[in-house]
Amino acid sequence: xxxxxxxxxxxxxxxxxxxxxxxxxxxxxxxxxxxxxxxxxxxxxxxxxxxxxxxxxxxxxxxxxxxxxxxxxxxxxxxxxxxxxxxxx
Numbered sequence: 001x002x003x004x005x006x007x008x009x010x011x012x013x014x015x016x017x018x019x020x021x022x023x024x025x026x027x028x029x030x031x032x033x034x035x036x037x038x039x040x041x042x043x044x045x046x047x048x049x050x051x052x053x054x055x056x057x058x059x060x061x062x063x064x065x066x067x068x069x070x071x072x073x074x075x076x077x078x079x080x081x082x083x084x085x086x087x088x089x
Contacts, residue, residue: 023084030080033073047073 011017037043047069054064064072 026079026083030077033077037073037077 037046041049047066050073051063051066051069054069056062057064
């Protein structure tokens, strides 16, 4: 079995992350998902690969359903629309 790694994010309260950096990160993640979905893999293949690679969750142990995988992919792709204002020209 693969060793689980816990990721811990520590942010300095005296030096918060600038809003511009957060906005850029959200935009990059959202656009990256759009590019991945428009890439050479069809949607079904992408969903199955992610479902297979995902660890088991909950009790009893189970893989995420394809509907859950689709919902997550849609959510990631829509981050920019949901959380960022459109820039005025």
